[in-house]
Amino acid sequence: xxxxxxxxxxxxxxxxxxxxxxxxxxxxxxxxxxxxxxxxxxxxxxxxxxxxxxxxxxxxxxxxxxxxxxxxxxxxxxxxxxxxxxxxxxxxxxxxxxxxxxxxxxxxxxxxxxxxxxx
Numbered sequence: 001x002x003x004x005x006x007x008x009x010x011x012x013x014x015x016x017x018x019x020x021x022x023x024x025x026x027x028x029x030x031x032x033x034x035x036x037x038x039x040x041x042x043x044x045x046x047x048x049x050x051x052x053x054x055x056x057x058x059x060x061x062x063x064x065x066x067x068x069x070x071x072x073x074x075x076x077x078x079x080x081x082x083x084x085x086x087x088x089x090x091x092x093x094x095x096x097x098x099x100x101x102x103x104x105x106x107x108x109x110x111x112x113x114x115x116x117x118x119x
Contacts, residue, residue: 002030002031003025003029003030003031004030006024006025006029006030008022008024008039011023011024011029011038011039012029016048017046018042018043018046018047018048018049019040019041019042019043019046019048019097019102019103020040020041021038021039021040021041021107022038022039022040023036023037023038024037024038024039025037025038026038026112026113026114027112027113028113032112033112034110034111034112035108035109035110035111035112036056036107036108036109036111036112036113036114037106037107037108037109038106038107039104039105039106039107040060040103040104040105040106040107041102041103041104041105042065042067042095042096042097042102042103042105043097043102044065044097044099044100044101044102044103045096045097046096046097047094047095047096047097048094048095049094049118050070050092050093050094050118051092051093051094051116051117051118052089052090052091052092052093052116052117052118053087053089053090053109053111053114053115053116053117054089054090054115054117055089055111055113055114055115056089056109056110056111056114056115057086057087057088057089057109057110058086058087058093058107058108058109058114059084059085059086059087059107059108059109060079060084060085060087060095060105060106060107061083061084061105061106061107061108062079062080062081062082062083062084062103062104062105063081063104063105063106064081064101064102064103064104064105065081065097065099065101065102065103065104066078066079066080066081066097066098066099066103067079067095067096067097067098067103067105068095068096068098069085069093069094069095069096070092070093070094070095071085071087071091071093072091072092072093078098079095089110092118
């Protein structure tokens with residue numbers, strides 16, 4: 001069943017030791033045909049696991065908190081609210097919340113069915 005409008009309260013929330021992901025649109029959740037969209041929270045002092053996506057790019061837009069984001073062999077990037085980062089398919093990456101306030105971000109993927117290696 002296709003869902004055109006999804007509020008964050010209606011999203012599919014998944015909890016992890018490091019934070020949470022709330023899926024708003026994807027092939028599985030809303031019937032999206034080409035994109036995945038979600039909201040991610042990384043708790044203060046926590047990191048999500050190093051991972052990559054073989055079938056899609058990821059764009060992250062930071063709303064709150066600060067992150068140190070690793071991306072392949074590059075030096076880590078320090079992200080502040082309003083910053084975004086694009087990670088190409090297959091590049092290992094992860095983020096650590098380096099602020100006292102939890103980091104909250106929007107993530108988008110160029111596939112309705114994102115593949116994930118690592119985690």
